Amino acid sequence: MSQIERIAVVFAAARSGIAAAANSAELEQVRVAVFGKKGSLSTLLRQMGALPKEQRAEIGRSMNTARDELEAAFEARAAALKHAELEASLATGAVDVTLPGRSFTLGSQHLISRLTAEIVEVFRGIGYSVVEGTEIDTAYYNFTALNTPADHPSRSLQDTFFVHDRFGEAGANAAVEKTVALKGESDVVLRTQTSGVQVHVMERQRPPIYILAPGRVYRRDVADPTHLPQFTQIEGLVVDKGITFGDLKGTLEYFCEQVFGADRKTRFRPHFFPFTEPSAEVDVSCGICGGAGCRSCGGTGWLEILGCGMVDPNVYGFVGIDPEVYSGFAFGLGVERIACLKYNVPDLRLLLEGDMRFLRQF
Numbered sequence: 001m002s003q004i005e006r007i008a009v010v011f012a013a014a015r016s017g018i019a020a021a022a023n024s025a026e027l028e029q030v031r032v033a034v035f036g037k038k039g040s041l042s043t044l045l046r047q048m049g050a051l052p053k054e055q056r057a058e059i060g061r062s063m064n065t066a067r068d069e070l071e072a073a074f075e076a077r078a079a080a081l082k083h084a085e086l087e088a089s090l091a092t093g094a095v096d097v098t099l100p101g102r103s104f105t106l107g108s109q110h111l112i113s114r115l116t117a118e119i120v121e122v123f124r125g126i127g128y129s130v131v132e133g134t135e136i137d138t139a140y141y142n143f144t145a146l147n148t149p150a151d152h153p154s155r156s157l158q159d160t161f162f163v164h165d166r167f168g169e170a171g172a173n174a175a176v177e178k179t180v181a182l183k184g185e186s187d188v189v190l191r192t193q194t195s196g197v198q199v200h201v202m203e204r205q206r207p208p209i210y211i212l213a214p215g216r217v218y219r220r221d222v223a224d225p226t227h228l229p230q231f232t233q234i235e236g237l238v239v240d241k242g243i244t245f246g247d248l249k250g251t252l253e254y255f256c257e258q259v260f261g262a263d264r265k266t267r268f269r270p271h272f273f274p275f276t277e278p279s280a281e282v283d284v285s286c287g288i289c290g291g292a293g294c295r296s297c298g299g300t301g302w303l304e305i306l307g308c309g310m311v312d313p314n315v316y317g318f319v320g321i322d323p324e325v326y327s328g329f330a331f332g333l334g335v336e337r338i339a340c341l342k343y344n345v346p347d348l349r350l351l352l353e354g355d356m357r358f359l360r361q362f
């Protein structure tokens with residue numbers, strides 16, 4: 001084969017290679033095979049030196065023209081393939097704008113969390129700060145230091161969840177036996193009230209004390225419309241110089257007005273709590289019957305929302321605060337109870353069940 005024939009073959013092959021490339025990747029392979037350093041065209045150009053002198057100029061010129069054509073063919077094919085590929089990807093990636101959108105359901109705070117925050121805000125507004133206790137505590141903080149002696153009925157196995165023995169003798173049975181025998185301070189309990197936070201706070205902080213302690217508490221109650229084995233309390237404690245029962249009353253009346261509105265009445269009823277003296281329970285007039293008496297309020301026209309009183313001097317004895325210098329009051333309110341009163345919820349269990357149809361109303 002003469003050199004001229006060889007040139008014709010190389011160009012023809014290159015041309016058909018370009019035309020046959022089915023996509024950009026194949027075309028790229030052709031580019032390397034033809035125009036690359038070791039490509040067929042470069043090899044031809046390198047062989048030019050071997051041509052007889054008199055042919056060189058003419059063949060050189062026609063080779064240049066052919067190469068220009070080849071390059072143009074390559075560019076055109078590259079552009080065409082790129083366009084086709086773009087079209088294809090647009091077609092497969094097309095979004096059907098007529099499909100219905102995906103909706104996101106935004107969660108929200110549970111009624112109890114929200115109401116807890118709302119109550120905390122009321123007290124924050126009058127200078128209280130928030131303290132958090134633990135849900136597991138020792139019987140010392142939950143009972144003893146709250147002036148509740150070991151033989152008090154609320155310390156019995158029937159009313160309190162005992163976790164285990166602090167000294168690790170462990171096993172439910174050991175705990176049961178010891179509790180029945182009204183064992184002392186090593187008992188660990190799921191707190192039955194947030195009142196224990198009072199003791200923790202007074203142990204580490206000197207008066208003036210103005211604190212609020214929200215949190216979960218546990219009791220061995222079977223769930224029914226008015227009882228839950230687990231519920232939320234908010235404890236309040238004030239210890240300062242010259243605090244009187246008048247301060248307690250004024251504070252709690254202000255709180256009730258903020259949460260229930262000015263048209264609900266409140267009343268203080270004498271009661272007993274081991275850690276306050278004197279003690280009282282606070283009732284709010286029933287929102288369903290307006291105080292006339294109905295099924296919700298047991299016909300009395302009132303619903304109990306909290307316990308309170310002046311801190312018993314015996315409690316100060318456990319934490320080393322001098323009752324001759326300081327006085328104070330405490331209160332503990334049940335958030336679920338307040339939710340029921342505020343929103344006329346007929347059954348406390350609804351608050352724990354997580355039924356969205358119920359929860360979405362708030």
Ligand code: DAH
Nearest residue numbers: 193276307308309330331332
């Ligand atoms: N801890 C009491 C309970 O769970 C409520 C209570 C009553 C808290 C009187 C207090 C208080 O701080 O002074 O029933």
